[in-house]
Amino acid sequence: MLKLILRRVALTLPTFVALMFVTFVAVRLVPGDPIEARTGERGIDPERLAALRHELGLDQPVWKQFLDYVYALLHGDFGVSIVTKTPVLHEFLILFPATLELALCALVFAVVLGVPAGVLAAVKRGSVLDHSVMAVALAGYSMPIFWWGLLLIMFMSEYLGLTPVSGRMDLINYYFEPVTGFMLIDSLLSGEDGAFSAAVAHLILPTIVLGTIPLAVIARMTRSSMLEVLGEDYVRTARAKGLSPLRVVGLHALRNALIPVVTVVGLQTGTLLAGAVLTETIFAWPGVGKWLIESISRRDYPALQGGIMLISAIVILVNLIVDMLYVAINPRIRHG
Amino acid sequence: MTALLSIRNLSVTFATGRGPFRAVDKVDLDVAPGELVAIVGESGSGKSVAMLAVMGLLPWIATVTADRMMFDGRDLLALSARERRKIVGRDLAMIFQEPMSSLNPCFTVGFQIREAMAAHLDLSRAQRQARAVELLELVGIPEPERRLKAFPHQLSGGMSQRVMIAMALACNPKLIIADEPTTALDVTIQAQILDLLLKLQKESGVGLVLITHDMGVVAETAQRVCVHYAGQQVEMQDTRGLFRDPHHPYTAALLAALPERAQGRLLPSIPGIVPGLADRPAGCLFSPRCRFATETCRTVPPPRAGAELGLALCHTPLIAGVPQRREFAA
Numbered sequence: 001m002l003k004l005i006l007r008r009v010a011l012t013l014p015t016f017v018a019l020m021f022v023t024f025v026a027v028r029l030v031p032g033d034p035i036e037a038r039t040g041e042r043g044i045d046p047e048r049l050a051a052l053r054h055e056l057g058l059d060q061p062v063w064k065q066f067l068d069y070v071y072a073l074l075h076g077d078f079g080v081s082i083v084t085k086t087p088v089l090h091e092f093l094i095l096f097p098a099t100l101e102l103a104l105c106a107l108v109f110a111v112v113l114g115v116p117a118g119v120l121a122a123v124k125r126g127s128v129l130d131h132s133v134m135a136v137a138l139a140g141y142s143m144p145i146f147w148w149g150l151l152l153i154m155f156m157s158e159y160l161g162l163t164p165v166s167g168r169m170d171l172i173n174y175y176f177e178p179v180t181g182f183m184l185i186d187s188l189l190s191g192e193d194g195a196f197s198a199a200v201a202h203l204i205l206p207t208i209v210l211g212t213i214p215l216a217v218i219a220r221m222t223r224s225s226m227l228e229v230l231g232e233d234y235v236r237t238a239r240a241k242g243l244s245p246l247r248v249v250g251l252h253a254l255r256n257a258l259i260p261v262v263t264v265v266g267l268q269t270g271t272l273l274a275g276a277v278l279t280e281t282i283f284a285w286p287g288v289g290k291w292l293i294e295s296i297s298r299r300d301y302p303a304l305q306g307g308i309m310l311i312s313a314i315v316i317l318v319n320l321i322v323d324m325l326y327v328a329i330n331p332r333i334r335h336g
Numbered sequence: 337m338t339a340l341l342s343i344r345n346l347s348v349t350f351a352t353g354r355g356p357f358r359a360v361d362k363v364d365l366d367v368a369p370g371e372l373v374a375i376v377g378e379s380g381s382g383k384s385v386a387m388l389a390v391m392g393l394l395p396w397i398a399t400v401t402a403d404r405m406m407f408d409g410r411d412l413l414a415l416s417a418r419e420r421r422k423i424v425g426r427d428l429a430m431i432f433q434e435p436m437s438s439l440n441p442c443f444t445v446g447f448q449i450r451e452a453m454a455a456h457l458d459l460s461r462a463q464r465q466a467r468a469v470e471l472l473e474l475v476g477i478p479e480p481e482r483r484l485k486a487f488p489h490q491l492s493g494g495m496s497q498r499v500m501i502a503m504a505l506a507c508n509p510k511l512i513i514a515d516e517p518t519t520a521l522d523v524t525i526q527a528q529i530l531d532l533l534l535k536l537q538k539e540s541g542v543g544l545v546l547i548t549h550d551m552g553v554v555a556e557t558a559q560r561v562c563v564h565y566a567g568q569q570v571e572m573q574d575t576r577g578l579f580r581d582p583h584h585p586y587t588a589a590l591l592a593a594l595p596e597r598a599q600g601r602l603l604p605s606i607p608g609i610v611p612g613l614a615d616r617p618a619g620c621l622f623s624p625r626c627r628f629a630t631e632t633c634r635t636v637p638p639p640r641a642g643a644e645l646g647l648a649l650c651h652t653p654l655i656a657g658v659p660q661r662r663e664f665a666a
């Protein structure tokens with residue numbers, strides 16, 4: 001088991017090297033540079049321009065910039081934001097809980113609805129229920145996030161007035177210092193009446209928007225995996241013991257059917273974080289997604305490079321954890 | 337005779353993509369308490385499907401009909417699914433052909449054995465564990481405590497089948513249906529597993545329906561034999577009578593193809609194949625392969641003969657190998 005973990009960790013190293021290179025290049029492929037982005041149309045006097053470029057290290061040859069960047073990264077230094085002058089890692093850590101909270105809620109939403117929907121569709125295969133679940137899943141999978149978000153805002157917030165349009169919290173009525181960075185927890189800790197329900201209300205739409213695609217993927221995967229498992233001999237054995245259908249399906253079949261689903265859920269973390277960038281922008285959600293988009297428009301190279309590196313590292317880490325989980329829930333590998 | 341299991345005119349039809357397919361066609365079966373009844377017949381003759389119908393384990397595309405399906409004084413046809421589940425797994429157990437795939441890979445052997453007890457018996461957790469150990473000892477598995485913690489993929493095929501047998505015995509059933517319990521195993525351990533099953537059957541006095549290809553085993557162990565062909569039951573006799581004087585031409589052909597002294601491990605092969613959905617003859621299903629077939633055989637479905645002729649499904653049942661022409665109303 002330990003050997004397996006070490007091997008998987010070692011395998012991620014080349015990925016990181018490639019990542020460093022790709023982020024560095026990709027960031028520089030965006031037309032313009034940080035100084036142009038800040039001076040805009042007004043122009044800037046050449047001496048000042050040279051001074052700024054020197055200050056930011058942009059006057060160095062590109063290969064030198066890359067080596068400096070790699071050297072800093074290897075020392076755990078993600079650079080300093082050109083715009084805010086604060087360390088990138090610091091900014092990231094402040095903003096990340098908001099993204100994590102949203103992503104976790106979306107994931108829970110997708111799993112809690114997707115797994116039962118897939119199981120029901122499989123058990124009642126060919127029925128109206130099955131066809132409806134699959135049709136909705138297909139629709140959810142194909143829905144552009146931006147369009148879906150605006151649609152929900154228009155209907156739920158503007159028309160029905162049920163949910164707030166944007167943000168994480170109702171800042172006019174509530175104010176409290178972040179403790180954990182998770183609004184759901186902090187609002188509870190604040191002890192302010194109604195703060196928690198306000199936090200929940202703000203989370204609903206972003207959660208649905210971000211969770212829709214994973215929900216569709218998980219429902220479809222659960223259904224097909226379940227259909228396969230339901231035909232297995234050991235399911236027949238379970239029924240031959242006179243066990244209730246709930247136990248046969250919910251324990252014997254589902255336990256096996258979930259093995260591939262866990263992998264799919266793991267693969268969704270990438271999708272989830274990518275989706276968070278869009279979702280946060282739609283809902284003005286103060287997380288790393290929105291921050292990255294803003295960093296692009298400011299050509300804040302260090303923020304972009306560092307942010308992408310950190311997010312990628314998280315995706316790789318989660319995939320690693322999922323791999324371990326896959327081993328943990330699959331006795332055939334665990335006791336190879 | 338107060339039969340433990342009594343079945344009349346059991347039929348099973350599958351709704352397949354190419355129309356309905358009758359896999360089991362008017363089959364009868366009686367098993368007395370403690371009796372060993374063998375069912376023989378080529379692959380695809382509906383043996384498994386018929387027994388799965390008794391267990392209530394067929395997929396939803398199957399339609400089961402019967403005039404009677406009594407088990408232990410209860411009408412299985414009239415029971416609700418919930419009531420039936422109280423019988424299945426407790427009084428009525430089944431051992432399957434593929435032991436390796438019949439155990440759930442995600443749960444330990446112990447969990448799977450104790451589970452049936454938890455569902456049916458009023459035992460404490462410790463009692464269930466003790467009984468599980470006892471069962472593994474009974475089926476000849478060494479180091480039972482350690483084996484109970486094993487996962488199925490850590491067991492060999494023979495071991496798995498021993499576990500399946502232990503599982504079937506867990507609630508002290510009255511009848512066990514063993515569907516070709518050794519076919520999937522290594523030839524070297526087939527005899528071991530079969531001997532174990534027969535020994536346990538003798539000791540516990542449980543009724544046993546043994547589906548097998550092994551005519552040698554049938555001759556040595558079964559009290560009665562049912563011969564299935566293409567979903568139909570073509571003959572049923574006590575074992576001695578069947579081997580001495582088979583009344584259906586198919587049975588006769590099976591026995592004739594048997595090596596001297598019935599030592600063959602596999603069902604002997606006779607020319608031709610079992611008809612499928614598309615090529616079902618109009619009259620007797622065996623007529624394309626029967627050496628006694630007449631024009632009547634090919635066009636008119638045969639009637640069932642009396643018990644003295646092994647209930648043979650034949651226009652001209654054999655006596656001492658000679659077809660007996662009878663008058664019948666066409």
Ligand SMILES: Nc1ncnc2c1ncn2[C@@H]1O[C@H](COP(=O)(O)OP(=O)(O)O)[C@@H](O)[C@H]1O
Pocket residue numbers: 350352357359377378379380381382383384385386395397
């Ligand atoms: N689920 C199913 N759907 C359609 N046909 C089936 C199904 N299960 C079994 N059959 C058919 O029923 C017939 C009898 O099968 P079976 O009872 O397994 O034969 P055997 O005598 O070898 O045990 C076969 O032709 C098989 O193809």
Ligand code: SF4
Pocket residue numbers: 584585586620621622623624626627628629630633634638649650651652653
């Ligand atoms: S009915 Fe005719 S074809 Fe069929 S088994 Fe009897 S003799 Fe053979």
Ligand SMILES: [Mg+2]
Pocket residue numbers: 383384385433515516
């Ligand atoms: Mg079979």
